[in-house]
Amino acid sequence: MHIVLARLAAERTVAVELDDDANEVGAREIEAGGLGRFVAEAEAQRPRWVWNDTRAWYPALLGEGVRVDRCVDLALSHRILRLSTLCARSALALAPPNRWDAAAEIDETPGDTAALFDLDADLAEPVPDADRDAMLAEFRLQQDALTTSPEPGRLRLLLAAESAGALIAAEMQFAGLPWRTELHDILLSDLLGPRPMPGARPAKLEALAGAVRSALDAPSLNPDSQADLLRALKRAGLVVTSTRSWELKKIDHPAIGPLLEYKKLSRLASANGWTWMESWIRDGRFHPDYIPGGVVTGRWATRGGGALQLPRQVRGAVVADPGWKFVVADAAQLEPRILTGMSADTAMAAAGRGKDLYEGIVASGAVDERAHAKVAMLGAMYGATTGESGRLMPRLARAFPRAIRLVEEAARAGERGDVVTSRLGRSSPRPGAAWLQTQGSASAPESTEADERRARSQARDWGRFTRNFVVQASAAEWALCWMAELRKRLTAMTPPGTRLERGPHLVYFLHDEVIVHAPESLADEVAATVAASAREAGRLLFATFPVEFPVTAAVVDTYAEAK
DNA sequence: GGCGGAGGCGCC
DNA sequence: AGGGCGCCTCCGCC
Numbered sequence: 030m031h032i033v034l035a036r037l038a039a040e041r042t043v044a045v046e047l048d049d050d051a052n053e054v055g056a057r058e059i060e061a062g063g064l065g066r067f068v069a070e071a072e073a074q075r076p077r078w079v080w081n082d083t084r085a086w087y088p089a090l091l092g093e094g095v096r097v098d099r100c101v102d103l104a105l106s107h108r109i110l111r112l113s114t115l116c117a118r119s120a121l122a123l124a125p126p127n128r129w130d131a132a133a134e135i136d137e138t139p140g141d142t143a144a145l146f147d148l149d150a151d152l153a154e155p156v157p158d159a160d161r162d163a164m165l166a167e168f169r170l171q172q173d174a175l176t177t178s179p180e181p182g183r184l185r186l187l188l189a190a191e192s193a194g195a196l197i198a199a200e201m202q203f204a205g206l207p208w209r210t211e212l213h214d215i216l217l218s219d220l221l222g223p224r225p226m227p228g229a230r231p232a233k234l235e236a237l238a239g240a241v242r243s244a245l246d247a248p249s250l251n252p253d254s255q256a257d258l259l260r261a262l263k264r265a266g267l268v269v270t271s272t273r274s275w276e277l278k279k280i281d282h283p284a285i286g287p288l289l290e291y292k293k294l295s296r297l298a299s300a301n302g303w304t305w306m307e308s309w310i311r312d313g314r315f316h317p318d319y320i321p322g323g324v325v326t327g328r329w330a331t332r333g334g335g336a337l338q339l340p341r342q343v344r345g346a347v348v349a350d351p352g353w354k355f356v357v358a359d360a361a362q363l364e365p366r367i368l369t370g371m372s373a374d375t376a377m378a379a380a381g382r383g384k385d386l387y388e389g390i391v392a393s394g395a396v397d398e399r400a401h402a403k404v405a406m407l408g409a410m411y412g413a414t415t416g417e418s419g420r421l422m423p424r425l426a427r428a429f430p431r432a433i434r435l436v437e438e439a440a441r442a443g444e445r446g447d448v449v450t451s452r453l454g455r456s457s458p459r460p461g462a463a464w465l466q467t468q469g470s471a472s473a474p475e476s477t478e479a480d481e482r483r484a485r486s487q488a489r490d491w492g493r494f495t496r497n498f499v500v501q502a503s504a505a506e507w508a509l510c511w512m513a514e515l516r517k518r519l520t521a522m523t524p525p526g527t528r529l530e531r532g533p534h535l536v537y538f539l540h541d542e543v544i545v546h547a548p549e550s551l552a553d554e555v556a557a558t559v560a561a562s563a564r565e566a567g568r569l570l571f572a573t574f575p576v577e578f579p580v581t582a583a584v585v586d587t588y589a590e591a592k
Numbered sequence: 593g594g595c596g597g598a599g600g601c602g603c604c
Numbered sequence: 605a606g607g608g609c610g611c612c613t614c615c616g617c618c
Contacts, residue, residue, distance in 0.1 A: 254614060255599060273600065296601060299612050324608060328604085335610055338603040364604095411606040418606080486605095497607035501604095540604045540608095 031101070032071060033079040033168060034064075034086060035161040043161055044071075047079075051169050065093035077101055079168050081159045083195035083321075091203040094528055096520075102192040103159075103167050104129060105322050109191060110174045115184050115454040119174035129167060180454060186569060187453035187506060191322060193513035197538070198319035198329065200516075200529055205314025206347060206536045207546065213306050213346035220342065221294055224303050231298055237291040244284035252291050300335060301343050309334045315347075319538070326498055327455050327505040328540060337539055347544075347588035354552040356533075357591035358559040358582040359542035360511070362386040365406045365432075366578055367504045370571035371452055374431040378576045395428035396421055409436055410500050412493035436496050443495025444488040451502035452570050460491050503570070507578070508541060510566035515543065518558045522551060537588075544588065556582040 033045040040061040048054050059067050068078070068090055078100040080086045087097060107129040110121050159167070175181050175188075218224065222232030230238065242250045247261040258272045267280055274292055277285050309315055315334070323330025331337050339347075349355045360366075365386055369377040380389030390402035401417070405425045408418030409432075426433040439449045443457070446468065450456045464487060470476055471484030516535060523532035533547035533555050547555045559582045567578040583591045 251614095256614080271599080292601085296612080300602065300610095326608065328608065330609065332610085335602075335612090338601090338610065340602055408606075411608095413606055415605065493607060501608065504604095542604080 030074060030076045031079050031168070032076045033161075033164050035081075035159060035164040037161065045161065045165065046076075047168075051165075051172050053165070065090055065095045068097065069093075069095045072096070072098060075099075079103065079164070081164060081167075083192070083199055087196060087199040088203060091199060091529065096200075096529055097196060098520075099189070100192050100196060101168070101171075101188065102195045102321075103164070103171065105191045105195060106171055106188045107167065108322060109187060109455055110171060110184070112448075112456045112458065113184065113454045114448055114450045114456045115180045116174040116178040119170075119177055121170040121174045124170075178454075183452070184454045186510070187455060190453070190506060190509035190513050191327070193516065194321045194329070194509045197512055197516055197535055198321045201535050201538065202316050202319060204530050204534055204536055204546070205311075205316040206544070207350055208310045208313060208315045209346050209348045210306055210310050210313070212348065213310075213343060214303070216343055216345055217297075217302060217306075221298055221302070231294075234291060234295055234298065237287045237294070240287035241284050241291060244282070244287065252288065253295065258288075297340060297342055300338075301340055305334070324505075325458060326502040327451070327509075328501065329505075329538065341589070345587055345589035349546060349586050352549055354547055354549050354584050354586065355536075355588060355591070356545040356547055356552055356555045356559060356582055356584055357542070357588060358545075358556070358580045359592070360508070360563060361579045361581060362406075363507065363541040363578070364410055364500050364504050366576055367452070367507055367570075368410065368432050368435065368500050370567070370574055370576040371499065371503055372431040372435040373574055374429050375575075377429045377432050378574070380429075382575070382577055390425075390428070393428055395424050409433055410497060412440060412489075412496045436500065439499045440492035440496035442492075443498075444492035446488075446491070447495075449495045449499050451499060451506060453503070453506045455502045455506070457495055457498045457502075464491060504541065507566050507570055508538075510569045511562050512538060512543060514565045514569075515545075515559060515562040518562060519545065519555070522554065522558075552584045556584055 031047040031051070033047060035043050035045065037043050037058065042059045042064055044057050044059060044067065045053055046055040046057075057067075072095075075098055078097055080100060080103065082104045083100060083102045087100075090097060107121070110116055110119070111130060113122070116122055171188075175184055178184050214224070221234060225231050238250075238252050241252055242248055245261045245265045247264070250261050251257050255272050259269065262269050262272070262284075265282070265284065267282055269276060269280070274289055277289060315336070317334050317336030318332040319336070320330040320332055329337070347355075362381070362385070365377070366381055368374075369381060376393065377386075377390075380386060380393050382389070385399070387399045387402035387406070390396060390406070391399055396402050396405060401421055404418045405421035407413070408422060409425060413419050413422075422433075442449050446460050446465065448456050448459060467480075467484050467487050471480045473480075512535065519533045519535070533545055533551050535543060536546045537544035543559070545555050545559065560580050563578045563580045567576060581592075585591050
């Protein structure tokens, strides 16, 4: 059963009940303030709620203590279906852009802003606060795209996982990641010195800046200014082209040690220092604003707070509540295992069976040490052509021809300007107008050597993008299935109606890693559940193909203890 | 003043 | 000469 929620006006909502063929079988108008109660009662029938945008509905329901089991997020689903090669001939895919298309997809022709203003005024609203007719029409178009797809199963799973992700994102933001500001303050003070007055440098940074100034004989140097710093380094006789840490590391000079230390600590102070703490931690919780599907590959993004870049230095401030534990779990070598499943590479599946995949590659004889296996695999998935990674690639290709062929073919497709598609049906965007123009001008009769070089370089760039896209996007799908399965099982561990924050619940997600906040008595069971959910995700994506997805699950009091 | 690109670096 | 991000500061520009 599907129930479509639509706004009639600011304070009026209608719930339209549909049968399996999306025919309307009932509708009920909900008075102001009554939505939470209505949803809570309807949940007993396990409907799939259909709404334009999870962020527009779910936070308020969570605030009323109401949890939703499953939903269809029409905006997220629309974006997938518009691009997917698995429903390319559907009416939804062939229609001109409308207000269901995110703004990001409309303005992808830079320099052509005039076109934006020529479009229908509806486009100004990227995610519509849709009325009843618009919601039903969009839902039926999406259902049609699914039923006419040659691979409806994959797409249905993808949309279900994407929508479950939207629920999880709202729940994680609502619950928040436990964060102890007094411990964060101690961590900062130990590394930087006591908290300075606003605008002043912490004591340890000031001391390091002084050491750099005297070592470079540059008394007025501001180490925060790259231009200033580069000049001072050159004046001291150092051969550098930038002030990047990795370049400076290669230089032997008394200024370099304190400078690298300065850079590391000043980064901490500016990105996750006291100001960050006061802006983002409320009532002992960090509430990141997750954006499901915010990355072209389907990975999540975040807005504000840099939630996906929490440096290791501050993870000691992430502490479970008294009587509670964190289960910190990450999927081991996720992307190569995804590639294994996609390519059905039985040799690589064997290398990853029951052990560390990179050790397995060593055991297969393809390379002679774990570090080489890792750098070679990453190079295969990212498109490295030179250096150690490039040198090791041919050996990898001989040992695992199917896996390597899959990423090579994805790269060739991108170089041609073609689209590639993930395991469940998320397709890459097409290259933009500028890309096509550069390729076109290189094949024109009057093209120069420089034109052709630029076109080749640009084609290889897009090839690296599509090479990585197939793996990264499919890994993101696996992670969504993992979390959706885990969420379902966590809910089942407490009595129906238990408030989210009273039972074991997800509090953090980072591409291939999750944190569950769980009562101590359930922690071990949660750890086992995390692993079982990973196996289920593997089965959902790759059926019976024998690729394993081991997870490391640690039961800890603080995030810093894990890994 | 605000804006936005560049440089740089944190995470996967 | 490696894929995807977000966010900080500096600095030139309007």
